[in-house]
Amino acid sequence: MGNPVFSKFVKAGGKNMTNTSVTTGSIDQYIAESKSAYEKTLKAFVDIPSVSMEYMQDNIDKTFASDILASLDNIKVDNPILQMAKLASDSLKAAGFATKIYPTKLFPVVTGELIQNPDYPTVLIYNHLDVQPADATEWKHKPFDMVIKDDKYYGRGATDDKGPALAVLFAAKYVKEHKIPINIKILWELEEEIGSPSFEAFLKKNKDSFKTNSIVVSDTIWVSRNNPAVAYGLRGLQGASIKLTTGAKDIHSGTTGGLARNPIGEICELMYKCYDPKTGHVKIPHFYDDVKEPSNEEIDHFVKSGFTIDDFKLAHEVNSVRTTDQKEAILRLWAKPTFEIHGIKGGYIGPGIKTIVPHSAEAKISMRLVPNQDPHKIFNELVAFVRSECPDAVVESEGTLMPYLGDVNSPYMQAASHAIKKSFNKEAVFTREGGSIGAAISMNKILDAPIVFLGLSLPEHGYHAINENFDWQQASRGIKLFVNYFDLLSTCK
Amino acid sequence: MGNPVFSKFVKAGGKNMTNTSVTTGSIDQYIAESKSAYEKTLKAFVDIPSVSMEYMQDNIDKTFASDILASLDNIKVDNPILQMAKLASDSLKAAGFATKIYPTKLFPVVTGELIQNPDYPTVLIYNHLDVQPADATEWKHKPFDMVIKDDKYYGRGATDDKGPALAVLFAAKYVKEHKIPINIKILWELEEEIGSPSFEAFLKKNKDSFKTNSIVVSDTIWVSRNNPAVAYGLRGLQGASIKLTTGAKDIHSGTTGGLARNPIGEICELMYKCYDPKTGHVKIPHFYDDVKEPSNEEIDHFVKSGFTIDDFKLAHEVNSVRTTDQKEAILRLWAKPTFEIHGIKGGYIGPGIKTIVPHSAEAKISMRLVPNQDPHKIFNELVAFVRSECPDAVVESEGTLMPYLGDVNSPYMQAASHAIKKSFNKEAVFTREGGSIGAAISMNKILDAPIVFLGLSLPEHGYHAINENFDWQQASRGIKLFVNYFDLLSTCK
Numbered sequence: 001m002g003n004p005v006f007s008k009f010v011k012a013g014g015k016n017m018t019n020t021s022v023t024t025g026s027i028d029q030y031i032a033e034s035k036s037a038y039e040k041t042l043k044a045f046v047d048i049p050s051v052s053m054e055y056m057q058d059n060i061d062k063t064f065a066s067d068i069l070a071s072l073d074n075i076k077v078d079n080p081i082l083q084m085a086k087l088a089s090d091s092l093k094a095a096g097f098a099t100k101i102y103p104t105k106l107f108p109v110v111t112g113e114l115i116q117n118p119d120y121p122t123v124l125i126y127n128h129l130d131v132q133p134a135d136a137t138e139w140k141h142k143p144f145d146m147v148i149k150d151d152k153y154y155g156r157g158a159t160d161d162k163g164p165a166l167a168v169l170f171a172a173k174y175v176k177e178h179k180i181p182i183n184i185k186i187l188w189e190l191e192e193e194i195g196s197p198s199f200e201a202f203l204k205k206n207k208d209s210f211k212t213n214s215i216v217v218s219d220t221i222w223v224s225r226n227n228p229a230v231a232y233g234l235r236g237l238q239g240a241s242i243k244l245t246t247g248a249k250d251i252h253s254g255t256t257g258g259l260a261r262n263p264i265g266e267i268c269e270l271m272y273k274c275y276d277p278k279t280g281h282v283k284i285p286h287f288y289d290d291v292k293e294p295s296n297e298e299i300d301h302f303v304k305s306g307f308t309i310d311d312f313k314l315a316h317e318v319n320s321v322r323t324t325d326q327k328e329a330i331l332r333l334w335a336k337p338t339f340e341i342h343g344i345k346g347g348y349i350g351p352g353i354k355t356i357v358p359h360s361a362e363a364k365i366s367m368r369l370v371p372n373q374d375p376h377k378i379f380n381e382l383v384a385f386v387r388s389e390c391p392d393a394v395v396e397s398e399g400t401l402m403p404y405l406g407d408v409n410s411p412y413m414q415a416a417s418h419a420i421k422k423s424f425n426k427e428a429v430f431t432r433e434g435g436s437i438g439a440a441i442s443m444n445k446i447l448d449a450p451i452v453f454l455g456l457s458l459p460e461h462g463y464h465a466i467n468e469n470f471d472w473q474q475a476s477r478g479i480k481l482f483v484n485y486f487d488l489l490s491t492c493k
Numbered sequence: 494m495g496n497p498v499f500s501k502f503v504k505a506g507g508k509n510m511t512n513t514s515v516t517t518g519s520i521d522q523y524i525a526e527s528k529s530a531y532e533k534t535l536k537a538f539v540d541i542p543s544v545s546m547e548y549m550q551d552n553i554d555k556t557f558a559s560d561i562l563a564s565l566d567n568i569k570v571d572n573p574i575l576q577m578a579k580l581a582s583d584s585l586k587a588a589g590f591a592t593k594i595y596p597t598k599l600f601p602v603v604t605g606e607l608i609q610n611p612d613y614p615t616v617l618i619y620n621h622l623d624v625q626p627a628d629a630t631e632w633k634h635k636p637f638d639m640v641i642k643d644d645k646y647y648g649r650g651a652t653d654d655k656g657p658a659l660a661v662l663f664a665a666k667y668v669k670e671h672k673i674p675i676n677i678k679i680l681w682e683l684e685e686e687i688g689s690p691s692f693e694a695f696l697k698k699n700k701d702s703f704k705t706n707s708i709v710v711s712d713t714i715w716v717s718r719n720n721p722a723v724a725y726g727l728r729g730l731q732g733a734s735i736k737l738t739t740g741a742k743d744i745h746s747g748t749t750g751g752l753a754r755n756p757i758g759e760i761c762e763l764m765y766k767c768y769d770p771k772t773g774h775v776k777i778p779h780f781y782d783d784v785k786e787p788s789n790e791e792i793d794h795f796v797k798s799g800f801t802i803d804d805f806k807l808a809h810e811v812n813s814v815r816t817t818d819q820k821e822a823i824l825r826l827w828a829k830p831t832f833e834i835h836g837i838k839g840g841y842i843g844p845g846i847k848t849i850v851p852h853s854a855e856a857k858i859s860m861r862l863v864p865n866q867d868p869h870k871i872f873n874e875l876v877a878f879v880r881s882e883c884p885d886a887v888v889e890s891e892g893t894l895m896p897y898l899g900d901v902n903s904p905y906m907q908a909a910s911h912a913i914k915k916s917f918n919k920e921a922v923f924t925r926e927g928g929s930i931g932a933a934i935s936m937n938k939i940l941d942a943p944i945v946f947l948g949l950s951l952p953e954h955g956y957h958a959i960n961e962n963f964d965w966q967q968a969s970r971g972i973k974l975f976v977n978y979f980d981l982l983s984t985c986k
Contacts, residue, residue, distance in 0.1 A: 221748075235747065239846045248810035252957060253833045254728065254928020255714075257861050258773055258825035259805065259814050264834040264856075265770025268761035277758025280751055312752065317741035318852075319885070321752050332751035340746045341757040342849055343840030353732045353835050353857045353891045359811075361837070363757075364846045368750050392812070398846045435747020464745060 022180065022487040024422075030177075030483075031476045034170050038475060039148060041091060041169075045129065045162040046146040046155035050084035052107060052130035052194045081190055084129050085110050088188050095173045097186065102206060104198035107190040111209070114176055114184040122183040123489055124212035124447070125172075126439060127165035127219060128192035131157035138466045151472040159461035161192070163470035164218045167456055167478030174483050182490035185212060189439055192219070195399070200442040212449050214412050214489070217440045218478075220433055220455030221463065224306030225473075228424055228481070230416040231453035232406035233334070233432035234440060236369040238379050239398030242270065242386060247359040250347070256357050263361040264346040270390050271363055274382075275339035280322055280332060282339045282367070284385045287378065292371045294335045298408060301430040302330040315459040334432035338368040364398070368434065371405040401436040404444060404451070412452045412489075419484035424477065454485065515673065515980040517915075523670075523976075524969045527663050531968060532641060534584060534662075538622065538655040539639040539648035543577035545600060545623035545687045574683055577622050578603050581681050588666045590679065595699060597691035600683040604702070607669055607677040615676040616982055617705035617940070618665075619932060620658035620712060621685035624650035631959045644965040652954035654685070656963035657711045660949055660971030667976050675983035678705060682932055685712070688892070693935040705942050707905050707982070710933045711971075713926055713948030714956065717799030718966075721917055721974070723909040724946035726925035727933060728830070729862040729896030731872050735763065735879060737886040740852040743840065749850050756854040757839040763883050764856055767875075768832035773815055773825060775832045775860070777878045780871065785864045787828045791901060794923040795823040808952040827925035831861040857891070861927065864898040894929040897937060897944070905945045905982075912977035917970065947978065 085101055088110040092099045097112030107130070115122075134143035134156040141147040146155035153163065165188060172184050187210065191198055203210065222229040244263040251260060275282045282288070294302070307330050309321060323329050332338075346361030348354035367382070369375055383395045406413065408430045420428035433453065444451050456478040462468045578594055581603040585592045590605030600623065608615075627636035627649040634640040639648035646656065658681060665677050680703065684691055696703065715722040737756040744753060768775045775781070787795070800823050802814060816822050825831075839854030841847035860875070862868055876888045899906065901923045913921035926946065937944050949971040955961045 237747075237848070239848070241846065246812055249958075251809045251811070252928065253831070253835065253859065254730075254861065254926070255956070256805075256809050256811075256826070257831045257833050257927060258829055259802075259816070259822050260809065260811055261813060261815060262770050262834055264837050265764060265768065268764040268834070268837070269770050271758060271761040272765045275758065277755050277762050309752075312749075316744045316749050316753065318744070318749075318753055319739055320754060322754055323752070329752050333749070336751055338746070338751045340750050340848075340850060341755055341761070341840065342746065342846050343842045343851065344757050344761070344837050344854070345842040347834065347836030348857065349836045349838040349855075353734065353859055355730070355732070355833070355859055356835055357833060358836065362842075364841060366746065366846055366848055368747065433747070434750060435745065463748070 022178070022483060026178070027174070027480050027483050030174050031479050034479065035472065035476070038166060038170055039153070042153055042158065042163060042166055042470075043146040044087060045084070045166065046153070046157050047144055048084045048087060049080045049144040050130050050157070050190065051133050052081065052191055053133050055079070055081055055107075081107050081130065085190060088129055091169065092186060095169055096176045097172070102202060104191075104202045106198045109190065109199070109202055110188040112186040114172060116179070116181065116183055120181045120183045121489055122185060122212045123214050123216060123486065124185040124187060124210055124443070124449070125168050125216045125218060126187050126189070126443065127161045127168060128189040129157075129162060129165060130190045130193050131160065131162070132193050132464045134466070140467050143468070152469050153471065154467060154469045156468055158468055158470035159457040160463045160468065161219045163475055164456040164478060167475050168218055168482055170479045171482030171486060174479070175486050180487050180490050182486050184486065185210060192439060196438040196442070199439045200446070203442050203446045207446050210447055212447060215443050215447065215449050215451045216485075217437060217451055217453050218455055219437060220453040221457045221459060222455065223429070223431060223459070224311065225458050227304070227306035227429045228420045228426055229305060229429050229431045229455070230413060230420070231431045231433050231455065232408055232413055233371070234404040234436050235337070235434055236373065236375055236403030237366050237399060237401040237436045238369060238375040239366040239400070240379065240382060241362055241364050241396050241398055242267065242393055243360065243362040244390060244393040245360040250356040250358050253355040253357045260357045262357055264358055266390055267344070267346065267361040267363050267393070270386060270393065271341060273389055274385070278322065280338060282337065284339075284381055286381050287337070290372045290374065290377070291337060292405070294331070298335070298430070299327065299331070301408070302334060303327055305330070305429040305431050311459065333434045335370055337370050337373060339365065340368070341365050366398070368436070369403050371403045373403060375400045375402060401438055402441050404441055406450055406452070410450060412450055415488040416452050416454060416485060419481055419488055422484045423480045454481065515671070515976060519671070520667070520973050520976050523667050524972050527972065528965065528969070531659060531663055532646070535646055535651065535656060535659055535963070536639040537580060538577070538659065539646070539650050540637055541577045541580060542573045542637040543623050543650070543683065544626050545574065545684055546626050548572070548574055548600070574600050574623065578683060581622055584662065585679060588662055589669045590665070595695060597684075597695045599691045602683070602692070602695055603681040605679040607665060609672070609674065609676055613674045613676045614982055615678060615705045616707050616709060616979065617678040617680060617703055617936070617942070618661050618709045618711060619680050619682070619936065620654045620661060621682040622650075622655060622658060623683045623686050624653065624655070625686055625957045627959070633960050636961075645962050646964065647960060647962045649961055651961055651963035652950040653956045653961065654712045656968055657949040657971060660968050661711055661975055663972045664975030664979060667972070668979050673980050673983050675979050677979065678703060685932060689931045689935070692932045693939070696935050696939045700939050703940055705940060708936050708940065708942050708944045709978075710930060710944055710946050711948055712930060713946040714950045714952060715948065716922070716924060716952070717804065718951050720797070720799035720922045721913045721919055722798060722922050722924045722948070723906060723913070724924045724926050724948065725899035725901055725906055726827070726864070727897040727929050728927055729866065729868055730859055730892060730894040730929045731862060731868040732859040732891030732893070733872065733875060734855060734857050734889050734891055735760065735886055736853065736855040737883060738853040743849040743851050746848040746850050753850045755850055757851055759883055760837070760839065760854040760856050760886070763879060763886065764834060766882055767878070771815065773831060775830065777832075777874055779874050780830070783865045783867065783870070784830060785898070787824070791828070791923070792820065792824070794901070795827060796820055798823065798922040798924050804952065826927045828863055830863050830866060832858065833861070834858050859891070861929070862896050864896045866896060868893045868895060894931055895934050897934055899943055899945070903943060905943055908981040909945050909947060909978060912974055912981055915977045916973045947974065
């Protein structure tokens, strides 16, 4: 890692890392005193239905972005995304941050700066405040009217990602109150659930405002409640649609069946030639050429993460999985690439059967990629393979995300590990994420700073699921963890 | 063929077959004089939108069937299927037939009897008067307002099957006028396009009314205008849906991809293991065990049918087919069984991609079967094979039709061949149909009589397609052919 900012930290970090100014008693007292304020703020955040997907369609007012700042001066903002931006900005302001709301091509980005001294090290924390849609009829409680029950917070966005965002905010307030010598920049996105379409352009345009020594992305999951996790890698993605058209219209399978080609059959063959769904093994030539195998040290961490196949099946409500080997299971989720069919379309899908030979079929697929696979190279391999197997099928790219891999031995990972030890008297487990966070890749690339993924969510909190929730245990742990992490970073200048 | 009625004919047929009482001059004059009446009647028939599919849904009046006879006494019948039944009955009556309208569980069956003498041989002719739906916006002319242009008749149902039905009717009128010693029973169905759901039960209940020496089904296609065809076989059908469910809901492909099973992928694998879509070869064990290969004589007829791959591609608007070998192409359409995927369903099929692992997938398939394949046995082989390849997939039967094979050397086929020779001075080609006609199988089984398929349609008439049409050349040829066929049959008693 040739990043000069990072190198500066590496030099200092080794020396001072455990020499911190924060006492556990002081934090515990702060946390206990903050509970009611945290819950009040979280409820205000969750109660705004900031569902980005509902507003991304074509019918959106084209003047939306440019009108944002004007709209926010008006008390009566009736778009939940803008309401969310305003409340977020107000909350940062109240915590002592200098705030700004940046318009983008779609939804605004809300930022807060706590610059105590330009000479202090700076950390940039990323969360998002937009949420997944929620069908109220399926929920036990109303999704946008947060209910507190036994220190659990039920509501859409509680764990993804409003609860963790506010844990960061409350930790930052402590930093300010106790004058911990670090600068904190907070960046709250409102487009994460729709793939961050404006984020990279926004960041490129404003990169000078977000200079930082390191980045924390707090939108990840501990594998189990008892194993505090720090993630250091993400899988990338190459999406594609593969379409085959063999005729102008559906034709009668009695009159033509046997001689006429069947595009669904040929797409099925192609899918099976691309990968073996029983094992997940991808058969596209050169697919695995650039895969970087995880080290034994990394694998040790994966195994200690608390992952079990049984918990996985329970959390995701699946009947069975592709392997019964725990270690192999984790590797397939975090360190191995995949080929996945997201949808398939063709012919008649109503009740019963309709005896046609369909005229076209389409598969929607993606490949999750791991370091050092290059999505563009992989896409070209896919296109070449499809051409060789089924020359008249048409392949189109449907989105590209680079994989990301940090260094488990970097000082930032070590700092996170120390903060976890100090906060919970537990060893951190170093994990990777199977998913892709587009904004993280953009920040890493444009701001040229290393990322640590310090999430607070648990599988049982139900990311994207009905009855999503968060809890005080993870929120309070989060505040403590972030205070300790900031304190450790502050000593490294 | 142990049918005693049939045996009687075989004995007589050899002797008298070409000794007929009808002169070509007399028929030609009759046909010329009938043109205007034929066209007027056909227009009246085509102009009634007797689309059975539109009325088969659940919202149909449950008292429909039992009210039919009462309704028909009323001049103002506003259901097009009933209007069609009434006009059909009236037309048969005008031609001198004793008519009856049979209610069934769904749509009525219209019949006419011309019993000149109980000792004469009897032939039963089947046509259907219900039609496929038609989207007027796609047609050059209105589909239900028949247009005559250059002796062509444009309108839905013109060729399938109203035009051929009326050619039969006009031939029967000639029979009556010229006292050709044969009894004719006409049977017009109104449910053919929806798979004849009530037909078998209707026929079983009324089998005594339809006693006959032989059956003609006139709902088939000549392969080309210059090659008059007599079909003697049908493929059967075994439909199935194959469904695989691996979880309770769609899950996130980042968090779960690699470990979670993908039901679409597994269904695709299963489809490819069932058959090779590039060649059509079916890989299910024992699938071909009972296939009866066509004789060299049959194959010779197939090759002489006028079939060309280029015409096939043009007629069905397909870019390419599975073989360039003409003979092989015909065999695959008429004499070889198939595996066909009619539709496939699973996951997200909207625009772009959605990175989910789907929780279920379903394929809708059928196998066209040839003599002597038994659909029930084939279904059991399919179930066993699916169970061995993917134990948790669920297979359900979706309809069963037996294949049918007449004897190319039977006297009825020979009579049809002679009638063609006499009518057009051309050699008949003996063909099979790739499709299945449920009503034909029911008649063969319940009435225990052999079937000859004497259709009049051409590929360019566009069965089920937009701008469907029929023409006077085929209609007049049809009248002549049926008169000569009836005349030949009459000599065999």
